[in-house]
Amino acid sequence: MSLITPDTSLTLEEAVAQLSGPDTSQRYYAAWYLGYLEDRRAVPALIAALEDESDRTELGGYPLRRKAAESLGRIADTRAVAALVAVLACEDYYVREAACWALARIKDRQATQPLLALLREGGNQPYEALIEALGDLGATAAEPLIRPFLHNATGRVRYAAARSLFQLTAESGLIAIILEGLASDDSHIRRGALFDLADTGHLPVAPHIVGADVTTTLKLVALKQLVDVQEDEQEAMAVLPFIDSLL
């Protein structure tokens, strides 16, 4: 979602080689860069990186696996689904979170059951990403499981639940819940709610995005998201005047 263009000159082949090289930080950078390139030829190397054992944090986390999962989501190739489903069982919370995010981007229905299983499992889970993935996948079976999260103590989880339930049910009352987040004093919460609103695809949210207390750059990215999730061309066109008003 970044609008910043990195200054880099690595070729795809060089980055793939760097991904299995000796230097941990170069491997991590390569994993990020391959996601940035969004080139499908990087998929097998990134899938292999999901099983990396050599890059561990002091707390036992797997930074390279996290970044590789994220980049597989950016490339959004269905060949990665089975490997991403497998790391939903990884003990690293952030690997599970990145895998949920990536599976949401790939939108392959084969991920629905494993994601539902993780939600049922409970405990310390990346609920925000998990609930958003189930909404993106149109997993109607998830609706009764997600609904209790509308009362979660964490705002971001509540807004994610409202967003996904809207995707599954189109109940207009859910939009008001996300608008609470857009009015938060915390800029991170406002930013999350901004994209939750865009993800609903509900056209009447456009003026709320324009009027939100966030940077113009973020508003533009959110409005573009609102365009991209529309199925109907005329409805997508209806967002353009809101973009024009910001330029």
Next chain:
Amino acid sequence: MKTSIEPLLEQFERLSSPAELLCVVREIAKSGDPAGAGPLIRAIGFNDAAFHDVAVDGLIAVGAPAVEPLLASLDGLDYGARYRALKALVAIGDPRARPAYEHWLKADIIPGVRCICVKGLSRYPDTEPFLLQALQDSVWVVRYYAIQMLVERGLTPQTRSAVEALRTDPERIVRLKLIQVLGASS
């Protein structure tokens, strides 16, 4: 009723409470006095969004005398402040700013800055090559905006075919922009 600028400049240097400072910046902005350009340029760089629009409007009110200090400040500003400085320059509309638009359209990594440069350049009849270059930008919003500006100034056969080439743009939003401004593909 014109406010005398000296006490305001003195307060700008002395006050540290954001609320009080904002009141002073508002007054300086309202005055339109060229002596206020320096403080207003500093205010567009404050890490507090409340100052930004006020300061930009103030610089526009100063007009031509603000152009040179704004141009001199561009290099040293962070990209957010540079965006606001260029925005003020575009609104002032002074031709001395044109080389800055040409430079930052190429040099700035922030698409918003490139967009504002497109806007500045679109006013001049002989800037077509720059606008055609913006149609090839790597970020959608710059391409989107370049389409808008080229259409607003009136398409020539050459710019029309360059804009039409974006019918197959990878971003749906850019393809929709073409439909919005030129109608469905002929």
